[in-house]
Amino acid sequence: QVQLVESGGGLVQAGGSMRLSCAVSGRTFNNYYMAWFRQTPGKEREFVAVISWFGTSTTYADSVKGRFTISKDNTKNTVYLQMNSLKPEDTAVYFCAADRTFRGSDSQKYSYWGQGTQVTVSS
Numbered sequence: 001q002v003q004l005v006e007s008g009g010g011l012v013q014a015g016g017s018m019r020l021s022c023a024v025s026g027r028t029f030n031n032y033y034m035a036w037f038r039q040t041p042g043k044e045r046e047f048v049a050v051i052s053w054f055g056t057s058t059t060y061a062d063s064v065k066g067r068f069t070i071s072k073d074n075t076k077n078t079v080y081l082q083m084n085s086l087k088p089e090d091t092a093v094y095f096c097a098a099d100r101t102f103r104g105s106d107s108q109k110y111s112y113w114g115q116g117t118q119v120t121v122s123s
Helices: none
Strands: 003-007 010-013 018-025 033-039 046-051 058-060 068-073 078-083 092-099 117-122
Touching: 003 092, 018 033, 018 092, 018 117, 033 068, 033 078, 046 068, 046 078, 058 068, 078 092
Parallel strands: 010 117
Antiparallel strands: 003 018, 018 078, 033 046, 033 092, 046 058, 068 078, 092 117
């Protein structure tokens, strides 16, 4: 069993930055693909970014490319999402997800999820 716990959300002004963390426990961290998704009320969960086992490969949604950076520290069993140049439309609950197989942007196929952390960007 894998447990994921997100932290770092909050309120930030447009143009600002924020870093989210996702602490992973329960299994060997570096055997999992880690991803970030986000969701707003009434909408489906939206893919944000994914990173490979050893952090050598990343993929981003077009909406965040160039502004967000996903990274992982295998010594701390933690994955990060650095968010810069934030926009009001980035407001959402952000979730981290994990799977031993590459799932890309398909949220339905990820095996493990955190509880989410709220990010609110004010205009």
